Structures are given as structure tokens and as C-alpha cells.
Amino acid sequence: DTAVSQTPKYLVTQMGNDKSIKCEQNLGHDTMYWYKQDSKKFLKIMFSYNNKELIINETVPNRFSPKSPDKAHLNLHINSLELGDSAVYFCASSQDTSGGRGEQYFGPGTRLTVT
Amino acid sequence: AQSVTQLGSHVSVSEGALVLLRCNYSSSVPPYLFWYVQYPNQGLQLLLKYTSAATLVKGINGFEAEFKKSETSFHLTKPSAHMSDAAEYFCAVSPTSYGKLTFGQGTILTVHP
Numbered sequence: 087d088t089a090v091s092q093t094p095k096y097l098v099t100q101m102g103n104d105k106s107i108k109c110e111q112n113l114g115h116d117t118m119y120w121y122k123q124d125s126k127k128f129l130k131i132m133f134s135y136n137n138k139e140l141i142i143n144e145t146v147p148n149r150f151s152p153k154s155p156d157k158a159h160l161n162l163h164i165n166s167l168e169l170g171d172s173a174v175y176f177c178a179s180s181q182d183t184s185g186g187r188g189e190q191y192f193g194p195g196t197r198l199t200v201t
Numbered sequence: 202a203q204s205v206t207q208l209g210s211h212v213s214v215s216e217g218a219l220v221l222l223r224c225n226y227s228s229s230v231p232p233y234l235f236w237y238v239q240y241p242n243q244g245l246q247l248l249l250k251y252t253s254a255a256t257l258v259k260g261i262n263g264f265e266a267e268f269k270k271s272e273t274s275f276h277l278t279k280p281s282a283h284m285s286d287a288a289e290y291f292c293a294v295s296p297t298s299y300g301k302l303t304f305g306q307g308t309i310l311t312v313h314p
Contacts, residue, residue: 127239128307129307131301134301191247
């Protein structure tokens with residue numbers, strides 16, 4: 087039983103295209119995140135949603151738009167893809183309760199290659 | 202604001218030797234600290250976390266870390282390395298027990314037979 091799943095695992099596309107990455111968690115968590123891991127393995131948060139509301143929005147081009155249809159899903163849509171968008175994108179989730187365990191559970195990642 | 206510095210992008214040890222991965226943090230509030238491990242082509246897995254309880258934290262796979270406020274450090278150790286420990290390790294800090302994680306740049310651990 088996969089806790090945090092992402093589709094697709096690999097995505098190869100051309101510059102200028104629009105693509106989406108889907109994320110689903112079956113842990114009953116309230117909060118979901120998107121992280122970007124660049125070619126040097128540096129991990130940086132992009133967005134966070136809590137109960138379908140955007141709570142963290144880092145300095146990310148507005149070509150990136152997260153969408154949360156319900157608290158178990160957080161999708162990432164990217165418009166007009168650029169070479170620099172090539173990276174591994176990780177989805178994560180956590181239980182957003184004060185004093186709670188709080189640790190984030192990560193999905194397996196989506197490797198996006200823009201050619 | 203929080204930041205994390207991991208000293209040494211690559212650490213190489215022999216099987217059975219002590220593993221020491223260094224992490225120093227900067228935080229404007231009492232931090233929550235985490236170590237994650239990433240095996241090749243996989244997502245991140247939580248090894249252990251510090252959330253202001255005991256300063257010596259034990260995690261999975263025999264790893265532990267000690268929170269030292271005076272040194273602003275949260276180094277990860279394991280007494281005896283196994284081949285299966287070869288992976289990349291990330292230290293992370295958060296202002297709360299949940300929420301935004303700020304990661305260090307990662308340390309690749311290589312274990313030689």
C-alpha cells in the first residue's frame with residue numbers, strides 16, 4: 087500500500103509544452119507539499135497546501151500552479167516548460183496538528199526532463 | 202529564517218566503521234530538526250527527528266543524532282556502517298514539528314567493503 091504516490095514517475099517533454107504531475111496520499115494527512123530537487127540534489131520547497139488551502143508559496147515562477155481538488159490530492163501543473171524546469175519533483179504529506187508527529191512522508195518522485 | 206549546512210558533500214567509510222555526518226543549523230526560533238535518507242532513484246525516508254524532547258534521538262537502522270544547542274549542531278552517527286547504508290543523507294530544519302522544511306545540500310555516504 088503506497089502512502090504517497092506520484093504519476094508519472096518519468097516525464098520527458100519539449101520546451102514550451104504544458105504538463106501535469108499528480109500526487110495522492112492515503113495517510114489521511116491534512117497538509118501536502120511539492121519540492122523540487124535540482125541536478126545537484128538540492129531540495130527546495132515550492133508549495134504547501136493545508137486542507138485544500140495554499141499556505142506556502144515560495145518564489146516560484148507563475149508557470150507553476152498547484153491544484154488541490156481534495157485534501158488527499160495535490161497536483162502540479164507547469165505551463166510553457168523551460169530547460170531549467172528539468173528536475174525531480176517530490177510530493178510529500180504530513181499531519182498538521184500542533185504537538186503531533188508532524189514528519190513529512192515523501193513520494194517516489196517524478197523525474198522531469200525538458201528537451 | 203532557518204538554514205542548514207552539511208559539512209562534507211561526500212563521506213566514505215569502511216564497512217564496520219563509525220559513520221559521522223555533520224549538520225549545523227541556524228534558526229531564529231527553537232528548531233525542529235530532521236534527518237532524511239534518499240536511496241538511489243527513490244524518495245526521502247525519515248531517519249529520525251528532534252522535537253525538543255530528549256537531545257539524543259534514536260532513529261531507524263541504528264542511526265542516532267544528538268542535538269547540541271550550544272554548537273547549533275545535529276550530527277548523525279552510526280557505530281558500525283553497513284553496505285546497505287550507502288545513500289544520500291539530508292539534514293533539515295523546520296520552525297514547527299510540521300510545515301516548511303529547509304534542507305541542507307546533502308551528504309553522499311559511500312561504504313567500502
